[in-house]
Amino acid sequence: MKVLVIEDEDELRNVIVSSLEKENFLVESAADYTAALDKVTGYQYDCILLDIMLPGGNGLSVLNALKKMKKQENVIIISAKNSVDDKVNGLNLGADDYLAKPFHLSELTARVKSVIRRKSMNGQNVIELNNVKIHVDDRLLYVNSEPVSLHRKEFDILAYFIANKNRLINKAALAEHIWGDHIDQADDFEFIYSQIKNLRKKLKDTGAQLEIQAVYGVGYKLIVP
Known part of the structure; x- marks a missing residue:
């Protein structure tokens, strides 16, 4: 945040x-x-x-x-x-x-x-989406009641997607929101791809019932079945 x-x-x-x-x-x-x-x-x-x-x-x-x-x-x-x-x-x-x-x-x-x-977050500190539970203030993620370890930026990205679920998030907007205004100095979004790749793998490996979909050339969208 x-x-x-x-x-x-x-x-x-x-x-x-x-x-x-x-x-x-x-x-x-x-x-x-x-x-x-x-x-x-x-x-x-x-x-x-x-x-x-x-x-x-x-x-x-x-x-x-x-x-x-x-x-x-x-x-x-x-x-x-x-x-x-x-x-x-x-x-x-x-x-x-x-x-x-x-x-x-x-x-x-x-x-x-x-x-x-x-x-x-609609006033909530704990948000549940299918089998995924996120504790906003404590920065904790659980899938099927089991804790999932996330790095700081991975958690920030997930929290941002959850706050904007089912909405298309532009890559530039995501980068600026998570990394700040100094993102203007970056040459590309390679660091974003790396963070999201790791986050998507953790969600998939733990069986999380939500998905971060890539929208080619634009950005990403969190899909909650």
């Missing part, structure tokens, strides 16, 4: 990024309004942590831009300004949650996981 941290305080931003990375999130960051707008315009995220007061602009303007672009990212406002007006304006513009500074990192992580589950 991919998170964008928009926060101008260097120390706080670095602490948040480090904390979320320890929870196996792919994390990107922006320190000012211009960088934040560039990120949300060019890329997609599972959750955006958004400070209101930013150098060069206002976080609510970023939120308004997301709304105009009709993007569906989960947004949690994090701000030292704990006024009712800020909270109401943010929620009216489409924010999913509001957390006032100072806050505990454990609470922030819990809020991030909660909004992602609500929108991407």
Whole structure:
């Protein structure tokens, strides 16, 4: 799962990024309004942590831009300004949650996981598809009640496919979502082929009743019989 941290305080931003990375999130960051707008315009995220007061602009303007672009990212406002007006304006513009500074990192992580589950996983932490069970927060996969070992990226790919089951996933969108915006520097998608090949083999070898189908020249689709 991919998170964008928009926060101008260097120390706080670095602490948040480090904390979320320890929870196996792919994390990107922006320190000012211009960088934040560039990120949300060019890329997609599972959750955006958004400070209101930013150098060069206002976080609510970023939120308004997301709304105009009709993007569906989960947004949690994090701000030292704990006024009712800020909270109401943010929620009216489409924010999913509001957390006032100072806050505990454990609470922030819990809020991030909660909004992602609500929108991407229908509020569920444990998802069952036929004989396959995935524990989202614990990053565990079971097939026929037996644990299946997955590498970090393999789990991220499977979770992304499950959140978008029966939908065609473009290779570029998958790469950017799992590996981040630095994927622009890659020459090809060979690393994706390798990861998906390994994941498909593990699903087949364990008898999983779901299949990742390749759509030639376009991408992949998770099929659930």
